[in-house]
Every structure is written in C-alpha cells, then in structure tokens.
Amino acid sequence: xxxxxxxxxxIQVKNKVRQRIITDNLIGGFHMANFKVVVxxxxxxxxxxIDIKDAEANSLIGKSIGxxxxxxxxxxxxxxxQITGGCDGSGFVMKPDLPGPRRQRILxxxxxxxxxxxxxxxRRKMMRGKEIAPDIVQVNAKVVEYGSKSIRALLGLETAxxxxxxx
Numbered sequence: 001x002x003x004x005x006x007x008x009x010x011i012q013v014k015n016k017v018r019q020r021i022i023t024d025n026l027i028g029g030f031h032m033a034n035f036k037v038v039v040x041x042x043x044x045x046x047x048x049x050i051d052i053k054d055a056e057a058n059s060l061i062g063k064s065i066g067x068x069x070x071x072x073x074x075x076x077x078x079x080x081x082q083i084t085g086g087c088d089g090s091g092f093v094m095k096p097d098l099p100g101p102r103r104q105r106i107l108x109x110x111x112x113x114x115x116x117x118x119x120x121x122x123r124r125k126m127m128r129g130k131e132i133a134p135d136i137v138q139v140n141a142k143v144v145e146y147g148s149k150s151i152r153a154l155l156g157l158e159t160a161x162x163x164x165x166x167x
Contacts, residue, residue, distance in 0.1 A: 033057040033134040047142035065096040065130040078147025086139040
C-alpha cells in the first residue's frame with residue numbers, strides 16, 4: 001500500500017463535499033433570504049414596511065448598521081437609505097457595536113435592547129452583531145437622501161385624490 005494514499009482520498013472527499021455545499025447554495029438548495037424592511041421618513045415622521053426577497057434581499061446580506069445603501073433595492077428609486085438596526089426570528093436585536101452577524105451573550109448596562117431598573121445595574125443579554133445575515137427577519141432603515149418622487153407615490157400608496165395636481 002502506498003504512503004499517503006488515504007490522505008489524498010480524504011482531501012478529495014472534503015473538496016467534493018465543499019463543492020456540493022457551494023453549488024447547493026448557489027442553485028437553490030439553500031433558503032433564500034426574506035426581509036421586512038421598515039423605512040422611516042424623518043421629514044414626514046412616517047414609517048413604511050416593505051417586503052423584499054431573493055436578489056434584493058441577498059444584496060443586503062453582509063451590510064452593517066450605519067451603512068448607506070441605494071433605495072432602489074426597496075423600490076425607492078433615487079433615495080439613499082441608512083441601515084439603523086433590525087432583529088432576527090427569535091426577537092434578538094442587532095447591536096451597533098457588536099461585530100459580526102452571530103448571536104452573543106454580552107454583559108450590558110445601557111443601550112439597545114436593555115433598560116436597567118436601577119442605576120448601575122448590569123445584565124447579561126443575548127444580542128446579535130451589527131452585520132445582516134440570512135436569519136435576520138426585520139431590517140430598520142431611515143432615509144438620508146431624498147429622490148424626486150415621494151415615497152408614497154413610489155410604493156403605490158398615494159391615491160388619485162391625494163396626489164398633487166399637475167399644472
């Protein structure tokens with residue numbers, strides 16, 4: 001029997017498994033991301049809920065809290081939108097100063113996701129990192145740069161009587 005034959009076989013099997021996982025993720029064996037995006041408009045003091053899926057949702061994966069993205073992803077052409085937070089399916093909030101996309105139990109005294117009952121009180125809480133991952137359910141965002149049309153018009157929420165008269 002040749003020396004190292006088993007090692008070569010193990011390497012080939014590992015590469016085949018990795019290749020299969022990668023192709024499954026690309027072809028559709030992997031669950032595509034779906035997000036509910038809550039876009040807040042500071043000028044109107046209103047929030048709009050938009051469901052995005054497939055390619056639009058995948059373009060958000062890897063973005064972090066504080067990143068400014070093109071509003072075209074959400075159907076808001078000409079707008080720039082800043083990601084401000086979100087939560088996963090279990091309700092764990094995203095914390096802006098936690099790196100990465102995973103859940104972590106952190107000791108916190110103030111901030112997102114914890115309000116102490118007594119001054120100086122600290123508690124260990126489960127929170128998510130600031131990076132958007134496929135298991136995030138809701139993404140919160142705010143408008144930072146406005147387009148030519150109103151958000152209501154772009155989302156099809158404006159009726160004929162509410163629309164401004166064209167002269």
